[in-house]
Amino acid sequence: MEPVPSPDQVAYSLKRYLSIKSAYSPEFSPDGRRLAYLSDVTGVPQIWMTGLAGPRTPQQMTLEDERVGFLSFAPKSERIAFGIDSGGGERFQIRMLESGGDTVVRLTDEPNVIHSWGDWSPDENAIAFSSNARSQEFFDIYVQDLDDLSREMVYRYDGNTYPVTWSPDGSKILLEVTHAPFNHDLYLLEVDDKSADLLTPHSGDAAFYSPTFDESGRFVYCVTDKDREFSAIARIDVASHELEFLYAEDWDVEGLSATNDKKTFAFTVNEGGASRLMLWDVPSNLQRELPLPEGLVGGLDWSNDGGKLAFSLSSSSANSDVWVFELEDRNSLRGGLSRVTTSSTCGIPASSFVEPELIKTRSFDELEVPSFLYRPKAGPRFPLIVLLHGGPESQFRPGFSPLIQFFLKLGFGVLATNFRGSTGYGRRYTHLDDVRGRMDTVKDAEFALRHVLERYPVDRRKVAAWGGSYGGFMVLACLYSNPGLWAAGVDIVGISNFVTFLKNTGPWRRKLRIAEYGDPEADRDFLESISPNNNALHITSPLFIIHGTNDPRVPIGEAEQIAETLKRHGREAHLMRFDDEGHGLIKLKNRIAGYSAAVEFLMQHVSE
Numbered sequence: 001m002e003p004v005p006s007p008d009q010v011a012y013s014l015k016r017y018l019s020i021k022s023a024y025s026p027e028f029s030p031d032g033r034r035l036a037y038l039s040d041v042t043g044v045p046q047i048w049m050t051g052l053a054g055p056r057t058p059q060q061m062t063l064e065d066e067r068v069g070f071l072s073f074a075p076k077s078e079r080i081a082f083g084i085d086s087g088g089g090e091r092f093q094i095r096m097l098e099s100g101g102d103t104v105v106r107l108t109d110e111p112n113v114i115h116s117w118g119d120w121s122p123d124e125n126a127i128a129f130s131s132n133a134r135s136q137e138f139f140d141i142y143v144q145d146l147d148d149l150s151r152e153m154v155y156r157y158d159g160n161t162y163p164v165t166w167s168p169d170g171s172k173i174l175l176e177v178t179h180a181p182f183n184h185d186l187y188l189l190e191v192d193d194k195s196a197d198l199l200t201p202h203s204g205d206a207a208f209y210s211p212t213f214d215e216s217g218r219f220v221y222c223v224t225d226k227d228r229e230f231s232a233i234a235r236i237d238v239a240s241h242e243l244e245f246l247y248a249e250d251w252d253v254e255g256l257s258a259t260n261d262k263k264t265f266a267f268t269v270n271e272g273g274a275s276r277l278m279l280w281d282v283p284s285n286l287q288r289e290l291p292l293p294e295g296l297v298g299g300l301d302w303s304n305d306g307g308k309l310a311f312s313l314s315s316s317s318a319n320s321d322v323w324v325f326e327l328e329d330r331n332s333l334r335g336g337l338s339r340v341t342t343s344s345t346c347g348i349p350a351s352s353f354v355e356p357e358l359i360k361t362r363s364f365d366e367l368e369v370p371s372f373l374y375r376p377k378a379g380p381r382f383p384l385i386v387l388l389h390g391g392p393e394s395q396f397r398p399g400f401s402p403l404i405q406f407f408l409k410l411g412f413g414v415l416a417t418n419f420r421g422s423t424g425y426g427r428r429y430t431h432l433d434d435v436r437g438r439m440d441t442v443k444d445a446e447f448a449l450r451h452v453l454e455r456y457p458v459d460r461r462k463v464a465a466w467g468g469s470y471g472g473f474m475v476l477a478c479l480y481s482n483p484g485l486w487a488a489g490v491d492i493v494g495i496s497n498f499v500t501f502l503k504n505t506g507p508w509r510r511k512l513r514i515a516e517y518g519d520p521e522a523d524r525d526f527l528e529s530i531s532p533n534n535n536a537l538h539i540t541s542p543l544f545i546i547h548g549t550n551d552p553r554v555p556i557g558e559a560e561q562i563a564e565t566l567k568r569h570g571r572e573a574h575l576m577r578f579d580d581e582g583h584g585l586i587k588l589k590n591r592i593a594g595y596s597a598a599v600e601f602l603m604q605h606v607s608e
Contacts, residue, residue: 012346012347012348012409014406014592014595014596014599015592015596016346016347016348017346017348017402017403017405017406017409018402018403018406018588018591018592018595019346019588020319020343020344020345020346020348020400020402021039021040021041021319021343021344021345021346022039022040022314022319022320022321022343022400023037023038023039023048023312023320023321023322023341023343024037024038024039024298024299024312024320024322025037025038025070025071025298025299025312026299026301026310026311026312026322026324026340027071027072027073027080027301027310028073028301028302028303028304028308028310029073029078030073030074030075030076030077030078030304031304032052032303032304032305032307032308033051033052033053034049034050034051034052035049035050035052035310035322035324035340036048036049036061036071036073036080037049037050037071037312037322037341038068038071039058039341039343040588041060041343041344042060043587043588043589044064044065044066044067044068044586044587044588045067045068045069045586046060046061046062046063046064046068047060047061047062047068047071047080047082047097048060048061049061049101050340050341052308052324052340056340056341058341059101061080061097061101062082062097062101062104064084066084066085066086066087067084067085067586067587068082068083068084068085069082069083069084069085069092070082070083070092070117071083072117072119072120074120074124075120075124075304076124077124078098078099078100079096079097079098079124080096080097080101081094081095081096081097081107081117081120081127082094082095082096082097083095083115083117085582085586086111087550087579087580087581087582088548088550088551088578088580088581088582088583088584088586089550089552089582090114090552090553090582090583091111091112091113091114091115091552092114092115092116093106093107093108093109093110093111093115094107094108094115094117094127094129095107096146105149107127107144107146107149108129108131110131110133113131113132113133114131114132114139114508115129115130115131116129116130116131116139116162117129118130118141118162118163118164118165118173119163119164119165119166119173120166121143121166121170122166122168122169122170123170124146125145125146125147126143126144126145126146127143127144127146128141128142128143128144128154128163128166128173129141129142129144129163130142130161130162130163132508134153134156135507136506136507136508137158137507137508137510138157138158138159138160138508139157139159139160139161139162139508140153140155140156140157140161141153141154141155141157141161141162141163141173141175141189142154143173143191154173154189154191154194155173155175155189155194155196157177159177159178159179159511160177160178160508160511160512161175161176161177161178161187162175162176162178163175163176164176164186164211165211165212165213167188167213167217168213168215168216168217169217170191171190171191171192172188172189172190172191172217173188173189173191174186174187174188174189174211174213174220175187175188175189175196176208176211178512180205180511180512180515180516181393181512181515181516182205182206182207182225182393182427182430182431183205183206183207183515184200184206184207184208184209185198185199185200185202185208186198186199186200186208186211186220186222186236187199188238198241199220199236199238199241200224200226200236200241200243201241202226202227205427206224206225206226206227207224207225207231208222208223208224208226209222209223209224209231209254209256210222210223210254210255210256210257210267212256212257212258212262213262214235214262215260215261215262217238218237218238218239219235219236219237219238220235220236220238221233221234221235221236221246221256221258221262221265222234222235222236222256223253223254223255223256223267224243225252225427226243228245228248228427229250229426229427229428230248230249230250230251230252230253230426230427231252231253231254232245232246232247232248232249232253233245233246233247233248233253233256233265233267234246247267247280247287249269251269251270251271251272251424252269252270252423252424253267253268253269253270254267254268254269254270254275255267255268255297255298255300257300257301257302257309258302259302259306260302260304260305260306261306262282263281263282263283263306263330264279264280264281264282264302264306264327264330264333265279265280265282266278266279266280266300266302266309266311267280267300268297268298268300270395270397270424272358272370272424273358273370273372273395273396273397273398273418273424274294274295274296274397274398275292275295275296275297275298276289277289277290277292277297277311278290279309279333281330281331281333284331286331286332286333288332288333288334290325290337291337292313292323292337293313293315293318294315295313295314295315295316295318295398295399296313296314296315296397296398296399297311297312297313298311298312299311299312299322306327306330307326307327307330308324308325308326308327309324309325309327310322310323310324310340311323311325314399314400315355315398315399315400316353316354316355316356316374316398316399316400316401316404317350317353317354317355317400318350318353318400319343319345319400319402320343320399320400321339321340321341321342321343322339322340322341323337323338323339323340324337324338324340325337326338348405352405352409353400353405354374354375354376354377354405354408355374355398356372356373356374356398356414356416357372357373357374357375358370358371358372359371359372359373359448359451359452361447361448361451362447363420363440363443363444363447363448364440364443364447365440367420367432367444369417369418369419369420369444369447369448370417370418370425371415371416371417371418371448371452372396372398372415372416373413373414373415373416373452373456374404374407374408374413374414374415374416375408375413375456376408376409376410376411376412376413377408378411379411380457381457381458381459382411382412382413382457382458382459383411383412383413383458383459383462383463383464383487383606383607384412384413384414384415384449384452384458384459384462384463384464385407385412385413385414385415385463385464385465385466385602386414386415386416386417386445386449386463386464386465386466386478387404387414387415387416387417387466387467387471388417388419388445388465388466388467388471388474388475388478389416389418389422389467389470389471390467390468390469390470390471390472391421391422391423391469391470391471392419392421392422392433392441392470392516393421393422393423393430393516394422394423394470395418395422395423395424395425396416396417396418396422397424403595406599410599410607411607412606413456413458415448415449415452417444417445417448417449419433419441419442419444419445419448419474420432420433420437420440420441420444421433421434421437421441434516435516435517435518435523435526436518436526438517438518438530439477439481439530441474442474442477442478442481445474445478446478446481446482446485449463449485461487462487462606462607463485463486463487463606464486464487464488464489464490464602464605464606465478465479465486465488465489465490466489466490466492466598467490467491467492467494468492468493468494468584469492469493469494469495469553469554469583469584470494470495471492471494472491472492472493472494472495472554473494473495473496473532474494475489475490475491475494475543476489476491476494476496476532476539476543476562477530477532479532479538479539479540479541479543480532480535480536480538480539481535481538483538483539483540483541486541487541487605487606488541488542488543488544488601488602488605488606489541489542489543489544490543490544490545490546490598490601490602491543491544491545491546491559491562492545492546492547492584492585493546493547493548493551493553493554493558493559493583493584494545494554494558494559494562495532495554495558496531496532496533496558496559496561496562497528497531497532497533497534497558497561497562498517498518498520498527498528498530498531499520499524499527499528499531500557500558500561501513501554501555501558502514502517502520502527503520504555504557505552505553505554505555506552506553509552509553532562533561533562533565536562536565536566536569536571537569539566539569539571540571541605542571542572542573542574542601542605543562543563543566543571543572543573543574544573544574544576544597544598544601544602545559545562545563545573545574545575545576546559546576546578546585546594546598547559547575547576547577547578548577548578548580548581548582548583548584548585549577549578549579549580549581550579550580550581550582551581551582551583552582552583553582553583554583556577559575559577560575563575574597574601576594576597576598578590578593578594
């Protein structure tokens with residue numbers, strides 16, 4: 001086999017691939033003539049604005065050095081609320097653009113506090129948000145007056161609660177309470193007397209997503225998996241709490257968004273990782289799938305008049321951009337589709353990007369496990385990178401990844417496996433890895449790899465594992481559980497010891513993570529037995545580690561201890577710290593520095 005070319009020999013550099021731009025999270029202006037959205041043109045996500053008529057000349061609205069995490073256009077005025085991070089610590093502060101962007105108002109200014117956006121009040125005199133100002137462990141609900149900026153705690157809760165939206169008359173706030181990753185409740189809070197009514201009594205786990213009121217305030221529409229394998233659209237009677245399912249498939253429904261008059265809904269269906277964008281006329285019960293290129297759809301937002309729907313669209317071969325569907329006939333749900341943004345590929349031809357192949361394998365217990373395999377265009381045999389996603393309550397979906405495309409250009413194949421515990425394949429599949437099933441995910445990854453090694457022209461001596469967060473744990477666990485399979489590993493912000501991780505992760509996250517991984521007291525022996533740091537003697541492959549100093553989710557101590565332990569055993573381990581990053585690399589300069597070093601490491605250990 002010919003050696004994999006070095007990064008210097010590739011026609012387009014890693015820096016150029018990582019500089020490919022994206023646009024997402026669109027929000028209509030009140031008059032529906034403009035769109036605000038997030039774009040990483042400057043190297044960190046910022047707010048941009050473009051008109052929808054005539055020449056489209058995007059204007060940058062925020063000039064921050066740190067990432068903007070969310071934006072919300074006020075429904076009636078020229079104000080935009082947004083969240084700004086600091087050093088990757090995820091302690092977002094809420095700001096507000098006024099006067100067309102000339103004025104920035106600091107609505108919150110508590111650097112050690114996390115603020116989660118809720119909604120504008122119907123009269124736009126106030127906003128609702130949650131924060132853990134009272135205690136790092138808990139999130140309470142606040143209402144802030146936008147005239148004098150005074151705020152009031154309207155709901156105190158010793159757990160995780162978030163405001164979703166106000167009732168149409170402004171007297172109530174719909175709250176989401178998170179008990180566990182897939183166990184939620186919706187409450188209706190009376191703003192005046194602070195009483196809260198539970199809308200979703202249930203036994204067992206049930207999640208409730210994207211809730212929205214109907215026009216009268218008598219009903220709440222939402223997406224839920226209550227008593228179901230896959231999530232579906234339901235309607236809750238506010239008075240009786242009766243829940244009625246209205247739309248369901250044998251795939252998860254996602255991202256429900258309604259017009260102001262609640263007569264037309266948009267939502268997506270996650271079919272094996274790809275999105276189908278659906279429109280639904282509620283009065284006639286007419287449903288229609290929009291004819292879109294295959295890919296991932298997100299960020300659904302309707303214009304105030306209900307005539308236009310904005311969303312982001314990406315695929316393995318197309319970076320994320322903002323699109324608009326304009327309804328020409330609401331009765332038939334027919335209309336026209338237009339692309340609003342054209343994010344740069346930095347001169348790299350889209351024709352060079354590779355789409356994956358869906359493969360399905362049987363694991364050790366005959367469970368069917370889906371994976372996406374990307375094959376390089378050149379070379380009869382190729383080295384392979386096994387990409388392990390985080391979460392674990394997540395799913396590898398074939399959206400655009402400049403890093404994957406660069407690997408392919410280097411001549412690597414990429415295998416991305418949705419091992420048990422992944423979302424998108426039903427409730428049972430998602431819970432198969434809970435606590436004692438943890439190492440079964442590693443077996444799934446190994447079985448998928450062996451399947452590919454047997455059927456595709458992969459060089460067995462040149463297989464590397466790459467993953468972030470929970471995927472970082474998966475990298476370490478794969479390396480120690482079956483050392484002979486792996487030539488190298490790259491661990492990004494990964495967990496190396498479940499006991500220390502659960503002790504040191506952000507206090508507001510600990511209860512939710514215990515529900516997934518196990519109790520550090522009751523399950524301590526088991527958690528210690530599977531932790532990579534306690535099995536490091538079995539890791540023989542060289543390891544490269546990337547971690548942000550400000551990581552609130554997986555503290556940097558997880559990286560430090562596995563690096564130190566491996567070196568003590570005489571193993572090769574490299575730790576690259578980033579002092580201005582948290583849970584992953586956000587800033588372009590850091591992505592270039594970190595991933596360039598990791599690719600050079602792979603070149604040394606996998607390509608030769």
